Amino acid sequence: MDSDSDSDGSHVSNTPPRVIKPSPPAPTSAPVSAPPSRRTLFSTTKSKINVKASSSSSHSKSAPKPKSSSHKKSKAPDPTSVEPEQTPPEEPFPTLSPILPFQIRNRVSDQSPISIETLPAGFFSKSASFSKFRRSSVSFDPIKDEPCPPLASNLQQKVHIGGSDCAETDWTLPELEDEASVGYGNTVKVGKRHSNLIGSNEPMPQVKLRKCGNEGNFVKLNLKRNKKFLNKGKRGNSTSSGGRRFYKKYKKKFKPAGGGETEEGVCEEHGVFMESLTKEKEKQEGKKAKFDCESIEETILAARNESSEENLLKLLSLTHGYDSFREGQLEAIKMVLDGKSSMLVLPTGAGKSLCYQLPAMILPGITLVVSPLVALMIDQLKQLPPMIQGGLFCSSQTPEEVSKTKMLLQQGLIKVLFVSPERFLNAEFLSIFSGTLLVSLVVVDEAHCISEWSHNFRPSYMRLRASLLKEKLNVNCILAMTATATTTTLHAVMSALEIPPTSLIQKAHLRDNLHLSVSLSKDKMKDLLALIKSSPFKEVQSIIVYCKFQFETDVLSRYLRDYNISAKVVATVAFGMGLNKTDVGAVIHYSLPESLEAYVQEIGRAGRDGRSSYCHLFLDDDTYFKLRSLMFSEGVDQYAVDKFLSQVFTNDNKSQGKIFSLVKESASCKLDMKEEVHDVMFTLLTQLELGEVQYLRLLPQINVTCTLNFHKVGRKFVITSVHLGVLLAAGALRSYKHVTNGRNYIKHLSYYTPPDVLAERDIVVAEILKKSEMKQGKYVFDIPTVANSIGVMTTDLSIQLQNLKFKGEVTYELKDQAFCYTIVQVPTDLCSLSAVLTKWLSEVESCKVWKFDAMYDAVVFAVNSCEKLQGCCGAEHTLCLQKRILDYFNETDNNDHPNKMGQSSPFLRADIKVFLQGNSQVKFTPRSIARIMHGIASPAYPSTMWSKTHFWGRYTQTDFHVVMEAAKAELINLSAKTQPTS
Ligand SMILES: Nc1ncnc2c1ncn2[C@@H]1O[C@H](COP(=O)(O)OP(=O)(O)OP(=O)(O)O)[C@@H](O)[C@H]1O
Numbered sequence: 001m002d003s004d005s006d007s008d009g010s011h012v013s014n015t016p017p018r019v020i021k022p023s024p025p026a027p028t029s030a031p032v033s034a035p036p037s038r039r040t041l042f043s044t045t046k047s048k049i050n051v052k053a054s055s056s057s058s059h060s061k062s063a064p065k066p067k068s069s070s071h072k073k074s075k076a077p078d079p080t081s082v083e084p085e086q087t088p089p090e091e092p093f094p095t096l097s098p099i100l101p102f103q104i105r106n107r108v109s110d111q112s113p114i115s116i117e118t119l120p121a122g123f124f125s126k127s128a129s130f131s132k133f134r135r136s137s138v139s140f141d142p143i144k145d146e147p148c149p150p151l152a153s154n155l156q157q158k159v160h161i162g163g164s165d166c167a168e169t170d171w172t173l174p175e176l177e178d179e180a181s182v183g184y185g186n187t188v189k190v191g192k193r194h195s196n197l198i199g200s201n202e203p204m205p206q207v208k209l210r211k212c213g214n215e216g217n218f219v220k221l222n223l224k225r226n227k228k229f230l231n232k233g234k235r236g237n238s239t240s241s242g243g244r245r246f247y248k249k250y251k252k253k254f255k256p257a258g259g260g261e262t263e264e265g266v267c268e269e270h271g272v273f274m275e276s277l278t279k280e281k282e283k284q285e286g287k288k289a290k291f292d293c294e295s296i297e298e299t300i301l302a303a304r305n306e307s308s309e310e311n312l313l314k315l316l317s318l319t320h321g322y323d324s325f326r327e328g329q330l331e332a333i334k335m336v337l338d339g340k341s342s343m344l345v346l347p348t349g350a351g352k353s354l355c356y357q358l359p360a361m362i363l364p365g366i367t368l369v370v371s372p373l374v375a376l377m378i379d380q381l382k383q384l385p386p387m388i389q390g391g392l393f394c395s396s397q398t399p400e401e402v403s404k405t406k407m408l409l410q411q412g413l414i415k416v417l418f419v420s421p422e423r424f425l426n427a428e429f430l431s432i433f434s435g436t437l438l439v440s441l442v443v444v445d446e447a448h449c450i451s452e453w454s455h456n457f458r459p460s461y462m463r464l465r466a467s468l469l470k471e472k473l474n475v476n477c478i479l480a481m482t483a484t485a486t487t488t489t490l491h492a493v494m495s496a497l498e499i500p501p502t503s504l505i506q507k508a509h510l511r512d513n514l515h516l517s518v519s520l521s522k523d524k525m526k527d528l529l530a531l532i533k534s535s536p537f538k539e540v541q542s543i544i545v546y547c548k549f550q551f552e553t554d555v556l557s558r559y560l561r562d563y564n565i566s567a568k569v570v571a572t573v574a575f576g577m578g579l580n581k582t583d584v585g586a587v588i589h590y591s592l593p594e595s596l597e598a599y600v601q602e603i604g605r606a607g608r609d610g611r612s613s614y615c616h617l618f619l620d621d622d623t624y625f626k627l628r629s630l631m632f633s634e635g636v637d638q639y640a641v642d643k644f645l646s647q648v649f650t651n652d653n654k655s656q657g658k659i660f661s662l663v664k665e666s667a668s669c670k671l672d673m674k675e676e677v678h679d680v681m682f683t684l685l686t687q688l689e690l691g692e693v694q695y696l697r698l699l700p701q702i703n704v705t706c707t708l709n710f711h712k713v714g715r716k717f718v719i720t721s722v723h724l725g726v727l728l729a730a731g732a733l734r735s736y737k738h739v740t741n742g743r744n745y746i747k748h749l750s751y752y753t754p755p756d757v758l759a760e761r762d763i764v765v766a767e768i769l770k771k772s773e774m775k776q777g778k779y780v781f782d783i784p785t786v787a788n789s790i791g792v793m794t795t796d797l798s799i800q801l802q803n804l805k806f807k808g809e810v811t812y813e814l815k816d817q818a819f820c821y822t823i824v825q826v827p828t829d830l831c832s833l834s835a836v837l838t839k840w841l842s843e844v845e846s847c848k849v850w851k852f853d854a855m856y857d858a859v860v861f862a863v864n865s866c867e868k869l870q871g872c873c874g875a876e877h878t879l880c881l882q883k884r885i886l887d888y889f890n891e892t893d894n895n896d897h898p899n900k901m902g903q904s905s906p907f908l909r910a911d912i913k914v915f916l917q918g919n920s921q922v923k924f925t926p927r928s929i930a931r932i933m934h935g936i937a938s939p940a941y942p943s944t945m946w947s948k949t950h951f952w953g954r955y956t957q958t959d960f961h962v963v964m965e966a967a968k969a970e971l972i973n974l975s976a977k978t979q980p981t982s
Pocket of ligand 1: 322323324325329347348350351352353482604608
């Protein structure tokens, strides 16, 4: 679904230090025997494996990029056609919640055999020890038995083993103490400095992390901020700066009643657990914070006056503890500070977030960051340095949390605000910015989602266009960021956001600390186990395993746990997109990714600490055929688009301003269009709004069917006078009589207002009574119908209903999520519009298939054709895969990629004929038949019903279009036979 609530965070575990020994020859896919005893395996080294259902299969409806020339043409928006648009889901206006939707768990370090545990998604775990080590200098061939000579120089890592027992915080930039332990048993003073390690093979300086309780890093950051900005004494002179005002307000805001600044003050304000420090520590930190704060403020002012490299470096050092910028960062920061909209393309983990974090401190207004997943927003919020106050709006927040965030925003107490793209459909959200609130910068994270030619197109991202952002937010500077965009995608993004070509900052697509390997596999489970148990994977502390299907994650994690490997199922797509977990040392693809973009994003979770990391991919035929079939699961035919348009543009919709709705579930079934993340209906509706001609205006999605219950009249109860006071104060009693019974008790008759009396006072109730159907004593009505007859927006009606509920007059339930819209202009020629839309959708589908073929081709080349002349060795194919990826992103390779699909089949027509004869009472389209033959379920042909036919999935190895053509021919034959002859 397209709401911003698709991911609620996840957990990943860390393990005790990896003890790296001189590595033995790499084990190969040796047969794996019965599970060994838990006590004997891995007694000193624990691997933590995260098994993840890859995001792409289910939710990344990649926008394919056509490689043929015809496709290429179609990539550019067709000026004669309608431009696509999207609609966001409706949600009650979200709120900022400092109460993070996950819990943080602390696990005490031990060296005992790995514990087996599975946490539900949304739990974070902290392991107890923080290892100090470097990845080993092993070369490897994970599948074959031959250890290869260390050809690639970047494999030559020195083993460096650490063994501290500090607690480790997952997910975030490690917080430095003044002393950091570096190396084996040494303690070296490093002050607050990280080395700039990206892509280098330098050893990572290990930092000793503060042992902590239940708090996450986000909390620690707040805690520090509290100290820095609340406990500081004298300030600098330039108190008139925006930054200064912000900090002053912040200080005032969080001053606790008792006068002292407590962590609990912040805690309460943000709803997050915090751990109190000892007074002694508080004193020390207070002193340090005071110093830091003054320096930071001075540096911010200096950078505001002159954004010189020197000033920015100083600020970087003071706020982040880094002593240099990485490639592209300074350029991007300067561009933004100069007010120039920019497109930033840096590899995964290269430090794109810093490019808005630093400007956010310097710019006078707020920085609004648009992010595709709630889990990402939370992750990014947590990673803000302590002196930047952040907030977010997401659909899981309560109205109170939303109000609190709004209040903080209005008071200038939020400098960086994270929102989902769906937010931009919400009038209430946009109204926040209609007043005096200054937005200095809009950051579009994962900006490739704007383009339908990217691997991860999100219809709601299409709303993010410069014209809208400028109009609604009055912002002039936009920073678009991505790690994975082809040239075509970049053009689409830059054109939507009006970023000039001169403002493109683009660096390498891959970090060079990632070692890429691939192998064919006939028994992936065994091979996976063998891989994990062999060097270098066995020394890696934290591994992510990407699976394509949810069931695989369950089966795999159980299997690995049987072999004493702590495997946890991670149910968040954010793992494939931007989450910053610094200690992931390896990524294993259990299934082929859907595109090279997805591959690059997913391997990009590894080695974010700069150390050498290992990425292995298993290729097998079964998964290949299954995934290629799935590429066709969302396509639609013109027949379905025709039906869709006639449903959207009914005879009735000439009336100006009238709200229409399309219930998602029933429409999806009727039109056989999927309504998941890459909702085809939403894509079409967005196109109808944002295309060249605006036909409609989308409103937030809401549940349109309301079942309402009025309270009964005349309930009688006995309470004390104290309770009476409470009830009266709460407005819970409409009217009452009381009689003292002589024992200090009072008898009350409470009268709730009868519906007809309520209707006389309240036009909403009157209209509800008129438009409702009575079902089992309850009033059932359609929200848009009532809103239309009163002449209000659906959101206003929802607020009225909430008020009635709050007053205790009614209770109600809502169901049937629907797209809501008003008509701007009814198309004159529905047929041509439908043809244009269908063509566009089919080009998007072809592009997606092409991307999959490019991915497959790259891997097959590595496995079968790589001559291993340039450093590839055994299963390792870093260099040849890097080259493929580079060509792909630069679009120097636009060839048709070979695939393994059969182009004909002798029995296909005959099978289809038999199938049709056996189901003569059912209506089919060529596409629906091809889907069944490929084993793909769709809303109108669910697998629960159709997987029972023995034709289900029989032709997965024959090209989908070949099957569709055969189906078309058979349908024509059939209809010719059934036509009455004249
Ligand atoms: N100049 C720097 N020196 C050292 N470390 C840095 C620097 N800039 C950023 N980092 C660190 O790099 C890590 C990755 O940064 P970040 O999460 O911003 O990457 P990203 O480019 O957004 O990656 P992705 O595309 O995967 O989201 C973070 O831990 C961050 O603190």
